[in-house]
Amino acid sequence: MKTLNLEAKIGAILLVLLVLMALFAPLIAPGDPLAISGEAMLRPFASEAHWLGTDRLGRDVLAGLVHGTRTTLLVAFFSAAAALIVGSIVGTLSGFLGGLADIVLMRITEAFQTVPGFLLALATISVTGPSVPTLILAISLGNWTQAARVTRAEVLSLRERDFVAAARTLGMRPLEIAFREILPNAFGPTASLAAISVATAILIEAALSFLGFGDPNRVTWGSMIAEGRTVLRAAPYLSIVPGIALVVTVLSIHLIGRGLSHTERLQP
Amino acid sequence: MPPLASFFLKRLLTALPVLFIVLVGSFLLLEAASGDAVDAYIARSGTLDAQQIAQLRMEWGLDQGPLYRFEAYVTALAQGDLGWSTAFERPVTSVIAERLPVTLLLMSIATGLAFFLGSLLGIAAGARPGSVRDRLLSTGSLALYAVPGFWLGLVLIVVFAVDLRWLPIGGMESIASGKAGLARMADIAVHLVLPVCALAMVYLALYLRLMRDRMAEIWRDPFVKGLEARGLTRRRIVWRHVARNAVLPVITMLGWQSAAMLGGSVVVESVFSIPGFGRLAAEAVARRDTPLLLGVLLCSAITVIIANLLVDLAYGKLDPRVRIGR
Secondary structure (H helix, E strand, C coil): CCCCCHHHHHHHHHHHHHHHHHHCHHHHCCCCCCCCCCCCCCCCCCCCCCCCCECCCCCEHHHHHHHHHHHHHHHHHHHHHHHHHHHHHHHHHHHHHCHHHHHHHHHHHHHHHHCCHHHHHHHHHHHHCCCHHHHHHHHHHCCCHHHHHHHHHHHHHHCCCHHHHHHHHCCCCHHHHHHHHHHHHHHHHHHCCHHHHHHHHHHHHHHHHHCCCCCCCCCCHHHHHHHHHCCCCCCCHHHHHHHHHHHHHHHHHHHHHHHHHHHHHHCC | CCHHHHHHHHHHHHHHHHHHHHHHHHHHHHHHCCCCHHHHHHHHHCCCCHHHHHHHHHHCCCCCCHHHHHHHHHHHHHCCCCCEECCCCEEHHHHHHHHHHHHHHHHHHHHHHHHHHHHHHHHHHHCCCCCHHHHHHHHHHHHHHCCCHHHHHHHHHHHHHHHCCCCCCCCCCCCCCCCCHHHHHHHHHHHHHHHHHHHHHHHHHHHHHHHHHHHHHHHCCHHHHHHHHCCCCHHHHHHHHHHHHHHHHHHHHHHHHHHHHHHHHHHHHHHCCCCCHHHHHHHHHHCCCHHHHHHHHHHHHHHHHHHHHHHHHHHHHHCHHHHCCC
16 A cells, blocks of 8 residues: 555545534534524624624524535535445446346436436435435436446456356356456446545535525535525625635545545556 | 448437436436326416316326326427426426527537637646646646536626626626627627636536546657657647547547536526526426426436537547548
8 A cells, every 4th residue: 555645645634624523513513503693794703702704694604614514524425425336236237247238227327427417416306305315315316327337347357357257167146246256346446436426426415505405404515605695795705615615625535536546556 | 331420320329218218217207296287287277176187187198007198298208398387387398498598508608618728728737747837737627626616606706796897797698788789799798708617617627637637648658759759849749649649538528528517507507697598407496397397307418418429420520540430
């Protein structure tokens, strides 16, 4: 294992800080972040009680920011994980079975790629209603196709290897070979998509809640930006601050992803 | 048949089953949504008694099995009938036909800008991988790639429309300005500057990355050593050989990126209050108009399929391996 490069280190530090912020949100900013806690529209750094100021209704911006980390990371990690798992299963089946199954599964994958992921998420939410589990489902629906393609390509190259032939002579059943022998070996390249999947999920969740289709019972960065937009002229920072949080989070994920892929490429 | 035509025909044939799967998917979503066309009819025309409701359901074939309903759905679609929009009280087809051109205009300008500037900057970075210029551009593109389009749009509004007052805050053109011809076109252009930037920046970063990474790979290829040995100037190697080979995968991305850009236009159009196709999707969800939402979904799938076919065609023209049928 090579040591991480500088980019990846910065990304990892940022992400660890964000995860800590999410875990200890109730300690950093006690109480309900959606509750009114003071005077409305306080500017940042003007009051000691409200470090980053308050919004149009007098809710603390810092508390919203800290609690928003929870929603963002929760939805992003679970939907990216679901997308990778579904994608690698579809890709393994497609590549291993070949023939008609391959054609059908690949056409389905292509159909999902053809519909914009954000619109698919929007349509799903409109049927199921917004909540954290349905958001995870809706976002992963448009996010699994790349994993399926990458896994399939990898499985195709592994299928004819000797260890697969050996497993066959041992009398393993085909599906057992596919999921116990081939999938674990094909998972490396798929896992390198993890960073992109998490970043995409964060941005889709933010855009959904910006449009007002996020979980209404939770504070999210997207909904904070939308809330600030109504007073954009008077208090632009209300929209700008949660956006910076989004950029920092997505950037940290990209830095880690890029750093890891560099390390992988440098290995002999 | 010439290789290019058969290549194109093959792509067209694989697009058909994909479209069919999208159809099945959108039909299933329609079935899963609460309420059917009769409920929507009642909602807009007042109350009906139970007998009239049953009568209407029978007439519209809604009491039949799902297979029959699917057939009716597909038959109507084949005739260009996407159903009735309850929110707009008009056929979905006419609402979409009105909104789609705006979004296609926005998307094509944004795609052109992102592709042109992105690959130029990508060439600037990839001309010398590892140089200071490369590191600056690569890191910059990584940061830009992390910026959500709708938030960038708001920041642009704050800076250029609210503080500097250089550009309009939103909308497609000045309301009731009475402008026509060139003056109207200039007015629309001014209104589109900020939304195009908000939509294009992410993809600019993406194309920069792709171009740069691909060029860095090509530099390691032995044929470049051969060119250097033959004494070609560095400028000629960069432009005529390395960049030219690197641009092909970027072009392939253009087609699929149209899907992501359609998704992005939903939020960007909402931010800039542009009456486009993307915003229609958000309005359809907000006003619980399922037929309209599925019409938008289907039309965007068709747009993406057409964009990919166009890219295939361009690719066929550019890549000699496709042209001679290998």
